[in-house]
Amino acid sequence: MCCLSVSPNSKPACSSVWLICVLLGLSAVHTHGIDVLHVPQQLSLSPNMYTQQLSISWLGGPATTFDLMIFRTEFNETVFYDTVSVTVNQVTGRHQWNWTSAVPLECASLSIKIRSRDGETTSKWSNTEILQGSDHASNKKSQMFPQDKVQPVGANTTFCCIMGQGKGFGRIHYGTAVMKATQISTQSYAVTVVNQGPSSSTGTNVFCLDDSSEPLTGAVVFVGYPPLPSDFVCETHDLISAVCQWTVGRDTHLTGKRKTHYSVNNRQCTEESRQQKQKKCRVPQWEGNWTLVAENRLGQYSLTDSAELSHRVNPVAPANLSCSAHAWNATVRWHWKYSSYSSLALDCQVKLSSHGSCRNYTFSGVGLQSVFLSDLYPDEEYSVQVRCGAQQNFWKWGTWSEPFSFKTSTYVPDAPDVWMWMNKDNTGQLVWKPLTRRQSHGQITSYIVTLWSLEEKLNYMEIFVPDTSVPINLTQITAFSSDSKVIASVAAKNVEGLSQPATVVIPLHLTDVDPPAVSRAVYLDRGFPLSWQSNANATCGYVVEWYDATCVWDCHVEWMKVAAGNTNVSMESENFQPGVRYNFSLYSCSSEAPELLQRWQGYMQELVPSSSVSLSTTQEGADVLLTWGEIPVVSTRGFLLGYNIYIRSGAQLTLLANLPDPQSRSYTVKGLSMGTYKFTVKAFTSAGEDTGTTASITLEPYTDWLILEILASLGVTALFLVVVTLICYKKRNWVKKAFYPDIPEPKLPGDWSRTQGPLDVKPSPHSIVHIVEKPEWDSSKEVLVVIPEEDEDEEGQGIGDEPVDTDEPTSLRYYNQVVDDRPIRPRFPGSSASSTSSLDSARTDVTYTGIQTSGSSLVFQLDPQNSSEGHQHQTDLSVSCGGGGYRPQMQRRAPSDDMGLASPEPFQEPQASSAEGYKPQNSWHLDSPVEAGDTGSLAPSLGSPTSVASTQFLLPDGDEHVGEKRQSSSAATWLTNLLSSTKP
Numbered sequence: 001m002c003c004l005s006v007s008p009n010s011k012p013a014c015s016s017v018w019l020i021c022v023l024l025g026l027s028a029v030h031t032h033g034i035d036v037l038h039v040p041q042q043l044s045l046s047p048n049m050y051t052q053q054l055s056i057s058w059l060g061g062p063a064t065t066f067d068l069m070i071f072r073t074e075f076n077e078t079v080f081y082d083t084v085s086v087t088v089n090q091v092t093g094r095h096q097w098n099w100t101s102a103v104p105l106e107c108a109s110l111s112i113k114i115r116s117r118d119g120e121t122t123s124k125w126s127n128t129e130i131l132q133g134s135d136h137a138s139n140k141k142s143q144m145f146p147q148d149k150v151q152p153v154g155a156n157t158t159f160c161c162i163m164g165q166g167k168g169f170g171r172i173h174y175g176t177a178v179m180k181a182t183q184i185s186t187q188s189y190a191v192t193v194v195n196q197g198p199s200s201s202t203g204t205n206v207f208c209l210d211d212s213s214e215p216l217t218g219a220v221v222f223v224g225y226p227p228l229p230s231d232f233v234c235e236t237h238d239l240i241s242a243v244c245q246w247t248v249g250r251d252t253h254l255t256g257k258r259k260t261h262y263s264v265n266n267r268q269c270t271e272e273s274r275q276q277k278q279k280k281c282r283v284p285q286w287e288g289n290w291t292l293v294a295e296n297r298l299g300q301y302s303l304t305d306s307a308e309l310s311h312r313v314n315p316v317a318p319a320n321l322s323c324s325a326h327a328w329n330a331t332v333r334w335h336w337k338y339s340s341y342s343s344l345a346l347d348c349q350v351k352l353s354s355h356g357s358c359r360n361y362t363f364s365g366v367g368l369q370s371v372f373l374s375d376l377y378p379d380e381e382y383s384v385q386v387r388c389g390a391q392q393n394f395w396k397w398g399t400w401s402e403p404f405s406f407k408t409s410t411y412v413p414d415a416p417d418v419w420m421w422m423n424k425d426n427t428g429q430l431v432w433k434p435l436t437r438r439q440s441h442g443q444i445t446s447y448i449v450t451l452w453s454l455e456e457k458l459n460y461m462e463i464f465v466p467d468t469s470v471p472i473n474l475t476q477i478t479a480f481s482s483d484s485k486v487i488a489s490v491a492a493k494n495v496e497g498l499s500q501p502a503t504v505v506i507p508l509h510l511t512d513v514d515p516p517a518v519s520r521a522v523y524l525d526r527g528f529p530l531s532w533q534s535n536a537n538a539t540c541g542y543v544v545e546w547y548d549a550t551c552v553w554d555c556h557v558e559w560m561k562v563a564a565g566n567t568n569v570s571m572e573s574e575n576f577q578p579g580v581r582y583n584f585s586l587y588s589c590s591s592e593a594p595e596l597l598q599r600w601q602g603y604m605q606e607l608v609p610s611s612s613v614s615l616s617t618t619q620e621g622a623d624v625l626l627t628w629g630e631i632p633v634v635s636t637r638g639f640l641l642g643y644n645i646y647i648r649s650g651a652q653l654t655l656l657a658n659l660p661d662p663q664s665r666s667y668t669v670k671g672l673s674m675g676t677y678k679f680t681v682k683a684f685t686s687a688g689e690d691t692g693t694t695a696s697i698t699l700e701p702y703t704d705w706l707i708l709e710i711l712a713s714l715g716v717t718a719l720f721l722v723v724v725t726l727i728c729y730k731k732r733n734w735v736k737k738a739f740y741p742d743i744p745e746p747k748l749p750g751d752w753s754r755t756q757g758p759l760d761v762k763p764s765p766h767s768i769v770h771i772v773e774k775p776e777w778d779s780s781k782e783v784l785v786v787i788p789e790e791d792e793d794e795e796g797q798g799i800g801d802e803p804v805d806t807d808e809p810t811s812l813r814y815y816n817q818v819v820d821d822r823p824i825r826p827r828f829p830g831s832s833a834s835s836t837s838s839l840d841s842a843r844t845d846v847t848y849t850g851i852q853t854s855g856s857s858l859v860f861q862l863d864p865q866n867s868s869e870g871h872q873h874q875t876d877l878s879v880s881c882g883g884g885g886y887r888p889q890m891q892r893r894a895p896s897d898d899m900g901l902a903s904p905e906p907f908q909e910p911q912a913s914s915a916e917g918y919k920p921q922n923s924w925h926l927d928s929p930v931e932a933g934d935t936g937s938l939a940p941s942l943g944s945p946t947s948v949a950s951t952q953f954l955l956p957d958g959d960e961h962v963g964e965k966r967q968s969s970s971a972a973t974w975l976t977n978l979l980s981s982t983k984p
Contacts, residue, residue, distance in 0.1 A: 037063060037121060040095075040114040043129040047105045052146070054105060054131065056112060057096040060088070063116035063123075070099065073109040073130055074185045083117060102192075104145035106134040107160035108185040135188040140165045142216040144208055150222045150258055150297045153198050157221060160190040161208035168211035175204050198253040199223040224253035226299030227260040232292045234283070234305050235312040235395065239340045242283040242312075244290055246303065248276070252296055260296040313390040315341065315398035318348075318369075321386065323406040327378040327441075330406060333370040334386055342367040345391035351400070353383045355437070364391065378411035378441040410442030413492040413499040419545065419559045420472075420488065420504050429554055431469040432490050432502065442494040450489045450501070471554075474508055484508055485593050507593035520639070521584055521602030527572035530584060532598050534567050538588035542597075544569060549581040549601060550634040561589070578605035579637035606638030609683050609690035613643075617679065617697040620668070624697055627666045628681050638685030645669075648678040648694060674699045 038061035046055040060066060064087060070080040079101075086095040101110075110131040116123040134143055142164040151157055161181070163169055172179045172191045179191035189208075196204075199222055207218030227249070234244040244264050252260055262269045262279060269281035283290065289306040318334035332350065336342075346368045350361040354377075363371045368388065376382065383405045389397045413435055422428035435444055449470050451459040463470055474486060485508055489501040521528040530544065545559040562569050571584065583601055587594035613628035626645065640662035646653040647669075656679075657667060669679065677699070682692035728735050 037061075037116045037118055037123040039123045040066065040116060040126040042094075043112065043114065043126055044094075045112065045129055045131050047131060049105055050146075052101045052104055054099045054101060054110075054112075055096060056099065056114075057094045058114055058126065059093065060086070060095045060114070060116055062088070063118065064088075065117040066095070066097075067115045067117050067122060068097065068099075068112070069114075069125075070110055070112050072184060073111045074135075077184075079103075079110070102156075103158045103184070103190055104160060105131065106143070106145045107162065107188050107190060108135055109133040133185070133188070135162050135185045137165070137187075139187070142167055142208065144206065144217045144219045146221075147219050148203075148222070149219070150224070150254065151196060152298050153223055153225055153253075154195055155223070156192060156194045157196060158190055158192045159206050159219065159221075160184065160188050161217065163187045163189070163210075164216070167216060170209040170211045170213055172206065172208050174206050196221075196223045198225070198251075201253065201255045222254060222258055224258075224296075224298060225250060227252060227294035227296055227301050229262075229279075229292065229294045229301060229303060232290075232303035232305050234290050234307065235314045236286060236309055237314055237316050238338045239309065239313065239344075240286065242286050242290070243280060244283060244292065244305070245278060245280045246292055248279055252298070254296055254298070258297055260294050263293045264290055310390075311393045312395055313344070313393070314396055315344075315346065315388045315390065317399040318386045318388065318401040321384065321401055321404035323384070323404065325376075325382075325406045325408050327409045327411045328376055329372065329374045330376060330382070330408065331370060331372050332384050332386070332404070334401065335369065336367070346388045347391050347394070348386055348388040349397065351385045353385075353403075354380055376408050377438045378408050379443075380438065381405065381407045410494065410496050412496045413441050413444060413494050414439040415500040415502040416447070416490050416492050417559075417561065418488065418490045418502040418504045419543065419557065420506055421555060421557045422506065423553055426474045426508070427472065428474075428506075429469050429471050430488050430490070430504070430506075431557065434466070434468050435492055440492065440494060442496055444492050444494050446493050448491045448493060448498065448501075451486055452489075453486050472506070474506065505591070505593045519598070519600045521571075521582075521600040523576075523602060523604045525570075527570040528582075528584065528600070528602050529568065529570045530586070530600060531568035532586055534565075535588050535597055537590050537595060538564055539591070540564060540589040542566070543587045543589055543594060544571060544584060545587070546571060546573075546582050546584045549583045550632075564589075576604040579603065579607040579610070581633060581636070603638055606685050606687045608685060608688045609636050609638070609640075611635040612690050612693040613681055613683060615679070615681050615693040615695040617695045619697060619699055622670070622672055622699070624669045624672060624677065624679070624699070625666060626669065626679055626681060626695075628693070630665070631683055636683070636685065638687055640683055641685055642683075643667075644682045644684060644689060646680040646682065646692070648680055653680060672699055674701070 040058040040060045042059045044057045046057070047053070048055070054070075056068070065083060065085055067083050068080065069078065071078040080099060084097055086097050088095055110133070111128045112131065113125045113128045115125045134145070139162065143162045145160055145162075146157075149157060159172065159174075161169070161172055164187075169181070169183075169189050172181050172189065174191070174193050179193065181189040181191050184190050203220040203222045205218060205220055208216045210216050229249050230247045232244065232246040234242045236242055246262075248260075254260070262281065264281045264283060265287065267281070267283065269279070271280055271282065281292075286309045288308070290304065292303045292305075294301045316337050319337060320335045322333045324331045324333075343366065345366050346364070348363050348365075348368050348371065350363065350371050350373070352359045352361065352373060361371065361373065371386075373384075383403045385400045385403050387398045387400045389395070416432040416435055418430070418432045420428060420430050430449065432447070444465050446465060447463045447468075449459075449461050449463055451472065461470065472488070486506045487503055488506055489503045491501040492499040521530060532542075535542075541564040542562040543559055544562060545557050547555040547557045558573060558575065560569065560571065576582070581601055581603055583599065585596060586598040588597055609631055611631060613631055615626065615628045618625040618627070628643075631640070642658065642660040642662055643664055644655060645657040645659065645667050647656050648654075656669060659667065662683075667681075669677075675698070676696060678694055678696045680692045680694045682689040684690070
């Protein structure tokens with residue numbers, strides 16, 4: 001509608017009309033949009049349970065954009081919601097869209113609904129379509145999904161366990177691992193395994209346990225790789241067909257019905273190969289171009305190859321090998337499988353093996369079928385194999401034939417290698433090396449040994465195997481033969497005959513030809529390298545022998561012969577042992593006896609000594625001398641470099657000295673204080689020290705000086721005694737007079753003869769007894785006074801006329817307290833009558849008279865006229881220097897006695913006792929009458945050696961002093977005899 005009015009009054013009406021027109025247009029457009037967006041109808045679901053893919057189709061009209069929602073029916077949990085673009089199928093007029101679920105479709109029921117979308121405008125949702133799962137309530141059996149799933153390495157897989165009716169969920173295991181489960185429905189639980197590794201050939205087990213840990217159900221998953229072959233190539237064997245082969249590549253971990261399948265030029269390859277990594281496929285005709293396709297459930301891979309037939313010829317292995325063998329050569333023959341090889345130029349390779357060694361020969365020819373092998377060894381077993389290749393456009397060597405074995409015939413042996421060992425007494429042994437298999441040329445039965453000189457054949461003997469030595473004794477030959485040498489020969493014998501003899505010259509007169517110095521050989525790699533100066537006498541070369549250095553008699557010797565002109569060699573042997581010293585000797589070889597040129601010593605490997613030194617210690621004042629012995633060569637196990645001296649403190653060793661001289665045998669440790677020390681001596685080689693020997697010593701004051709001091713003291717004492725003896729000998733008269741004066745015979749005045757009858761003893765008046773009162777007894781003084789002999793006679797002569805001086809201390813107060821009824825036995829022949837005497841308790845004077853050593857008893861004859869006068873002679877007391885003089889009783893005063901003895905000049909009692917003559921009473925007691933009566937002994941109670949009542953000396957009854965007297969008398973006897981012998 002148009003507004004044609006131009007009147008000003010019509011303007012508002014036109015504006016209203018235009019507004020109405022716009023509103024009507026917008027309303028029409030909106031109404032048209034509603035009419036275009038149709039609600040999707042007729043939803044259809046097509047699930048693929050293996051691939052877990054759901055195909056959804058519906059009628060959606062002309063719309064191309066739809067909102068798609070998928071959720072789990074039971075828990076109303078959305079698992080997918082998205083806007084998708086789908087074109088209509090012109091044939092069916094339906095829309096279709098595929099959705100792949102991460103969770104197996106059987107695990108839970110799914111609900112799907114769709115709506116159309118146009119920009120922001122959407123239609124209503126379609127009716128919900130449900131995909132029923134296996135978790136419905138009527139399901140009584142437990143199940144797990146997916147079953148037998150094949151997954152690539154590194155993929156993620158979700159497994160679900162659907163519990164049967166009345167079962168409680170426990171846990172889900174993937175292999176040995178326990179997985180964390182999520183409940184996705186009332187009866188269904190799911191787990192997701194991420195980044196899966198390759199499984200074994202039988203797959204990986206996934207299983208579900210209930211709440212009591214009882215297994216309910218399970219599944220197996222196979223995780224592997226897609227195929228990846230390589231090295232695809234085709235060749236011909238028969239010059240007609242093609243054989244293609246390739247390398248399988250990495251392990252796919254899929255076997256059985258899930259394994260990889262191969263095809264060449266669309267031909268399935270069903271041939272099985274023995275090699276796991278190599279595959280082959282045969283094509284009947286040579287086509288020149290080939291395509292290999294490898295496929296499994298995880299993918300496929302293809303390779304191509306192309307070539308001309310003449311460039312890919314690979315001959316098959318020769319068949320039916322045979323041989324014609326002789327002692328030193330053999331002819332080998334074979335056959336070909338294909339007749340087409342008869343015109344083919346071939347290069348053939350022959351591999352000959354014998355006891356670990358191998359040699360290759362190459363032969364050429366058209367249709368080659370035999371070869372001739374030379375340089376063989378007699379009586380040797382060989383194994384031969386043959387393979388061939390095309391001469392023109394060589395592609396590769398064909399396959400080796402099966403091994404064929406043959407043996408060459410026997411032959412006479414080679415000459416043995418002979419040497420000798422001689423001892424110093426012209427005895428020794430002839431030795432030779434046993435022939436090897438290739439030297440014997442057959443079984444050796446014996447050896448023929450001959451000793452001969454220029455004059456005659458000396459000996460002939462046959463030595464049977466396995467002996468390889470014979471003792472020899474050239475003593476008689478040396479004594480009676482005019483030759484200077486003996487030639488020894490050895491020949492080997494087998495079934496074919498004797499070998500050429502091997503000879504060695506033995507000298508009859510051995511001389512000491514040892515070199516002036518012995519060098520050291522050092523072991524390197526596998527032997528001892530030795531070198532020397534060339535010698536003009538070595539016309540046939542050199543011989544180097546070696547043996548154990550500790551051996552000196554009939555040693556096990558080994559040797560090596562060196563050609564003339566060579567001046568170095570490496571000594572190698574399987575018998576070299578660590579820690580063993582070997583002597584190496586170099587001899588020149590000529591027509592004469594071998595001459596020693598040089599000698600070495602060496603160790604394969606030096607070790608520490610196996611034994612230690614024998615150690616001893618000696619004190620030298622404040623020093624200690626350590627001495628030790630030599631270690632035997634067999635125990636050194638290396639070259640001794642010296643000794644280490646240690647002092648031990650507990651478990652710690654302190655080094656005192658290092659002695660680099662292996663010949664050292666002593667060491668002095670100086671300046672030690674008194675105490676106990678332990679010293680250890682260890683010998684060392686380049687390999688180290690031995691265990692060492694420890695010796696201990698305790699330092700004490702030096703006994704030698706003490707012994708010297710004792711000897712010096714004894715010497716001085718002996719010298720002093722000798723000097724004193726000499727002086728005494730020179731002054732023997734003075735000594736005798738001073739120490740051993742002559743004791744005069746008792747001089748008895750008057751006539752002492754008496755008639756037989758009783759002896760009446762009357763006590764003398766008290767006035768003539770000199771009483772000495774001394775309260776204390778001095779044991780150092782004696783009670784007798786010595787009266788010179790010259791005064792004795794004068795006193796004796798005036799005894800009757802002159803009054804007795806009672807003041808002179810010549811009388812000893814004596815108490816007669818016993819009555820002796822014993823008879824007096826006179827020494828004179830005429831006195832036979834016995835007399836009795838009675839002694840009262842009055843005091844009686846006793847006179848001591850010097851007695852000679854003659855030991856004769858004195859008989860006192862009382863003069864009746866003088867007996868009553870009471871006069872008493874003063875008696876001379878003389879004391880001898882020793883000997884058998886009279887010794888009065890010198891007893892200490894009894895405690896109860898108050899009497900004492902006085903003398904003008906006290907003197908010491910001589911200690912020597914007489915061995916002969918009179919033995920006085922040395923023990924007497926001043927006993928009281930009561931005591932005497934108690935004991936019943938009368939003689940010991942007498943207080944004087946003699947009494948006026950008896951002429952006999954009173955001796956003690958007891959023997960308690962006999963031993964003591966004998967001991968003292970023996971010493972006195974010696975001195976007495978000495979002095980007596982010198983009497984003028």
